[in-house]
Amino acid sequence: MAECVHLVRTSSYFDGALPAGDEAEAVEHLAGCDECQALLRDAATLDAVTSQAPPRAQVQPRRRRWPLAAAAIGVAVAAAIALWLAVPHGGGEGVPELAIELPKARAIEARFTGAHLGAYRPYDPLRGDRAHEAIALATLAELERRGDAPDLIAALAATGDLARAGELAARRPDDAAAEADRAALALAAGATDDAFVHAYRAVDRAPALAAGWWNLALAARTAGLWHVSRAAFAKVADRAEPGWSDEARRQIAAIDRQIAADHIPPAQLRARAAEHQASGRAALARAELDEATR
Amino acid sequence: MWKTPVLREEAAQPPVESLDDVRRRKMIGELTRQHRSYLEGLARRLCRNQLDPDDLVQDLFEKTMRSVPPIPAGANERAWLSRVLHNLFIDKLRRRNARREDPLDELVEPPAEDRAWWHTLTADEIRATLARLPEDQRRTFELFAFEGRSYDDIAAALGIAKATVGTRILRARQKLRDILTVERGDG
Numbered sequence: 001m002a003e004c005v006h007l008v009r010t011s012s013y014f015d016g017a018l019p020a021g022d023e024a025e026a027v028e029h030l031a032g033c034d035e036c037q038a039l040l041r042d043a044a045t046l047d048a049v050t051s052q053a054p055p056r057a058q059v060q061p062r063r064r065r066w067p068l069a070a071a072a073i074g075v076a077v078a079a080a081i082a083l084w085l086a087v088p089h090g091g092g093e094g095v096p097e098l099a100i101e102l103p104k105a106r107a108i109e110a111r112f113t114g115a116h117l118g119a120y121r122p123y124d125p126l127r128g129d130r131a132h133e134a135i136a137l138a139t140l141a142e143l144e145r146r147g148d149a150p151d152l153i154a155a156l157a158a159t160g161d162l163a164r165a166g167e168l169a170a171r172r173p174d175d176a177a178a179e180a181d182r183a184a185l186a187l188a189a190g191a192t193d194d195a196f197v198h199a200y201r202a203v204d205r206a207p208a209l210a211a212g213w214w215n216l217a218l219a220a221r222t223a224g225l226w227h228v229s230r231a232a233f234a235k236v237a238d239r240a241e242p243g244w245s246d247e248a249r250r251q252i253a254a255i256d257r258q259i260a261a262d263h264i265p266p267a268q269l270r271a272r273a274a275e276h277q278a279s280g281r282a283a284l285a286r287a288e289l290d291e292a293t294r
Numbered sequence: 295m296w297k298t299p300v301l302r303e304e305a306a307q308p309p310v311e312s313l314d315d316v317r318r319r320k321m322i323g324e325l326t327r328q329h330r331s332y333l334e335g336l337a338r339r340l341c342r343n344q345l346d347p348d349d350l351v352q353d354l355f356e357k358t359m360r361s362v363p364p365i366p367a368g369a370n371e372r373a374w375l376s377r378v379l380h381n382l383f384i385d386k387l388r389r390r391n392a393r394r395e396d397p398l399d400e401l402v403e404p405p406a407e408d409r410a411w412w413h414t415l416t417a418d419e420i421r422a423t424l425a426r427l428p429e430d431q432r433r434t435f436e437l438f439a440f441e442g443r444s445y446d447d448i449a450a451a452l453g454i455a456k457a458t459v460g461t462r463i464l465r466a467r468q469k470l471r472d473i474l475t476v477e478r479g480d481g
Contacts, residue, residue, distance in 0.1 A: 176442025
């Protein structure tokens with residue numbers, strides 16, 4: 001039985017991978033095509049179920065980041081070999097892959113998802129979020145040349161160019177990683193409400209994405225919602241990721257001291273949540289309700 | 295921002311609630327707390343710029359509040375709500391295209407004939423089923439569905455065209471559905 005030729009387009013529409021100009025045509029077809037409707041319904045169902053994957057069920061913790069990096073390295077190596085074979089030696093015109101060099105410590109406490117900028121580097125709290133990292137222009141150019149949007153967004157933010165990072169982040173598809181990055185940018189800009197919105201979207205969409213939890217933890221810590229923050233840091237601590245998990249454990253220890261010193265009664269939290277809900281600050285209200293029930 | 299919906303009837307009702315009403319209200323409150331943010335995201339993914347996602351979520355919770363029981367016992371709640379949300383989306387889309395203004399009374403329950411395979415599905419079961427797919431489809435789907443990567447990221451990481459990412463994800467979805475339908479569905 002021949003299948004509808006537009007199934008890939010419908011699937012890509014759902015995944016946010018269609019150019020905006022093609023979306024109207026895709027839904028026009030969808031309205032009259034039973035096969036595409038069934039596909040979309042099943043895609044939504046599978047998405048709803050996978051969005052509930054507990055972080056612990058994730059295959060070995062280290063597999064999360066490295067397969068991508070390993071695949072990228074594999075591709076880079078293959079490309080380098082192909083280039084080496086194709087280019088006459090001695091007169092090569094090939095563009096070499098430049099190494100991505102970063103400062104040893106990070107200036108933004110929030111966590112990004114890029115393979116390079118998202119790798120663990122200790123946070124330098126003495127410098128604070130207002131400090132900027134000295135990232136070479138050559139590195140920025142190399143990330144741009146590679147089309148590595150997640151790393152470029154994080155790198156621009158690290159250099160203090162939050163405006164350009166924000167523009168790039170707004171253009172990314174609405175997936176969990178992009179939401180985690182938007183949460184990180186909001187945190188760097190001091191916009192805690194927005195950070196809640198994006199961090200919740202990230203963890204709802206991909207509960208195994210550590211950057212989402214990390215940024216939710218920071219937003220909650222900023223808002224003084226200690227239990228929510230602690231629970232989110234615990235998601236990262238549990239993953240045994242070198243660096244990130246250790247920092248999460250130190251955060252938890254500090255939060256435990258705060259909890260002992262600063263207890264907000266649940267009734268007060270619920271009242272605040274109701275106020276915030278009424279004024280359209282739904283993500284903050286959700287965090288406050290979470291805090292009240294812990 | 296979406297707010298907890300208030301039924302029109304509720305506003306006009308006498309102040310005493312039955313035990314069932316109280317239970318249902320609590321259940322809806324709990325469903326809202328657990329799944330609201332996810333469903334808002336799903337509505338945005340379905341609607342893009344074509345329909346209003348806030349309307350869709352509002353309709354979903356109003357419909358759910360009117361259903362008895364709101365969700366069948368034992369069902370994966372989020373999957374159930376997602377399917378109903380999809381049906382509402384298609385319904386709105388058809389109505390927009392037909393330029394009709396009929397009441398929203400159809401397509402709200404998931405069709406009976408396809409309930410079986412996904413009704414109590416878990417993420418672990420999807421992972422286990424994924425292991426039986428061709429390696430390229432499995433890996434691409436995992437990167438997208440479990441690690442939240444975009445098509446562009448996956449294409450760059452795996453060194454394939456973005457269009458290939460789309461085809462692999464479609465094939466993975468179809469195979470998952472086919473395997474699960476045969477093995478746990480009753481048709």
